[in-house]
Amino acid sequence: MIFFGLAYMAPGIVTSTFGVISSESGGVAPTAYLVATFAMGLTAISYAVLARNYPNSGSSYTYVGEILGRHLGFFAGWVILLDYLFLPMVAWLIQSIYLNAQFPGIPLWAWVLINIVPTTVINLLGISLADRVNTWLTIVAMGILVVTAAVIVGYLISGSAPAGVSVAHTFWNPGTSVLAVGTAAAVAAYSFLGFDAVSTLSEETRNARRNIPRGIILVVLIGGGIFVAMSFLMQLMHPGAHFHNTDTAGYTLTVTAGGLTFANITNLVGIIAAFASGLAIQATSSRLLYVIGRDGVLPRTVFGRLNAFRVPWVNILIIAVIGLIGMLLDIGQATALINFGAFLAFTLVNLSCLVWAWKTRARRATGLSLLIGAVAALGILVDLFLFSQLQASAFLVGLAWLALGVIVLAIATRGFRRPVPRLENDTAVVTTEPEEPVTTAS
Template sequence: MATSSQELRKLERTLTLPAVVVLGVAWVTPLIALATIGIIIELSNGTAPTAYLITLLAMIFTAWSYGRMASVHYQSAGSAYTYVGVEMGPRLGFLTGWLILLDYFFIPLVVWLIGAAYLAAQFPAVPLGVWIVAFIVPTTVLNIIGIKIAAKANYLLVAFQLLVIAIFVALSLAQFAGQDTGATLLSPFFNQGTTLAALATAAAVAAYSFIGFDGLTLLTEETHDPRRTIPRAMLIVVAFFGVLFVGVAWVSQLIHPGADFANVDSAALELARLVGGHLFAAIVLAGLIVGQFACGLAIQAGASRLLFTMGRDGVLPRSLSYLAPRFRTPVIGIVLIGATGLVGLFMDVTTSASFINFGAFSAFVMVNLSAIVHYWRHRPGSGAGAFLGWVVLPLAGAIVNLYLLLSLEVDARIIGSIWLALGIVWLAILTRGFRRPPPRMQLETVDRPQEDSP
């Protein structure tokens, strides 16, 4: 019976490389390229493509290190928490998981705030808070009753977003070719106002656009040949979005040189009207709202699952592991995340995106370092190639991510540091003054409450 029970708890390997890549693209959300474009342009002093290139460098190195660790820990689903915990000790693993929780817990807030900002710009008579609540309530209700988005819906959503982006790029290039905007093909990458500090600040915020690719490691148990598929999928997803973000930023600055917008939080609508009039702006708005709603729905579900797991394993209060008897969903975590979204009433998009990146960059640094530690402990290869893959590239990733972490806004670093300090205090409580190891989360064996709904 023990063997049978273990088999029941194993996930079926059905995902191929294309399927994993599509899931990664759906999680990151292509239209985020337009959703935050105004903020990146403003922070970079009108050189958004260069800021995205810096971010892409950090993400490529980090995806490489995630891939290295996924190829080693391929037997079951993994995460930054798992990799750091195994390679660098359970306490550092716990704190890495705590920092990741900062992302998972607050990303829905940012998603809803971005969508609300665009609706408020289009309908200024309606207060921003009304739109935030309009996102939170139906999303929370849908996640409680367990309604799921089918895999086919992911394909359709991704296809629609890519179509909108393709039309935007085509119209922008046509506009640039037909009118003298004052820009050259290279001016979006560098201008008189370009500074390293501005680029670093913009790149630190731009990292928000990439968040989601690291979640592919959680699909390890469901993927064919995960040692090869997961690392390849992560690199493909990061490279795809790097090209997409740089390309969208480039054409945006070709038609709109400089960094001035009527409202940076909804700059995509201004750009859409510039190249396609009010009709195309309406299409872009519809795409952004649908994309933000679907993204918020998925992220809230995933974040509540993480809270459920941490509550069940005693890492957080056990009340978080409560499942609604009727729907078999982690209702307390879902409602808690929804309530946290109300903090968006008092924040702007730039600040909210910045402070969750504190958790992302911190976790990315630790994953890169865990790859180096694994090499020194286990020597998975020999020669210059192994040293390059296990030490040089991860070290470069750790350095670039640390630099971007330190380039975040002061408020973001303060909020992130407070969150880390709370994690250390909670770890001390769990371990009775660090005298015993912290509880471990069994992410690879957790039942998926959202999928168990009848």
């Protein structure tokens, strides 16, 4: 489960985004990642609290629906679905672009298919196989980071590093400011998107009440630790915030530390290992679609079906088809589709945790209730700040998606005249249509 969450986050992305984070922060990338880890940790705590009390797949869709009402629950699931549908496409597109750059003789569309087809087949064959493949690929990706870190350390202790570099200056220097670090942290926070996907595996995880909350927190802490450690080493190697090309700064530093051959080999192996990211994203995205379909909000005969391997096979194929759209987009256009839903859904989850802590305050010590409420309230403020930092294109796409959600909900509720369909776990039937039995995933 933790490997799925880490694969979703793709820790190796720190080398790709280092130049941007360092430039935005004024040369203190580790500090920006520390702030981002704290910020996302607040929301992770809210997810963990709710996952312990509502151990069902569905993530924000389930939590918000149980606490704030089915209508808001639908929209929480709907906006996060925007991410879950298009994140696989972005992962496959980035993989394909990098592979095409290293092997230009094979066209981009072919690389897209090479990424999508094996991922889809593995996910169709069940979560156990997907878990094994994902685990080994993530181990390879982590191994690449360890080797790269070792090479950078060797470069630094060899005396090749710039003279007069101060460890303290990698965390704060005269060229930075609180505003710069905050702006960079908002960018760095995007690297954490996907930690919440662990909660979609609740119905396929042993002792979900214990393990899902632990997994959510550990994914954020481990991912944040990797981001901080790697950015610290790279910032030591290149103090300051000025780069010839911010987009390729991480690769350039790898070339400097280990040579061109080393950089090319680690780059290629890292790209192949990052196949795990698309695998994990497609697996978790299909399960959120399944829960919404199983409830009858989306057509149950399409989205609420499982195959012999107990996986939502139709949803997996739908996500694969959406991934093909990536052939028509660039990375900027693709990523604009995904950020709106994440931070809006995170805000709703934190609000749900705050309301839940108040409603159930009699169950626990007053101090603990206040602590949970304070963490959730801080999470709301942080997520709204991150939400405000999105590009205009993200708002345009997000608002259009919300409008489509209103139409879908209107159809599901017969023009808002009926309650939002809901699956009762105890009886495995939909409350609005009790005559139709539904098989659960658990």
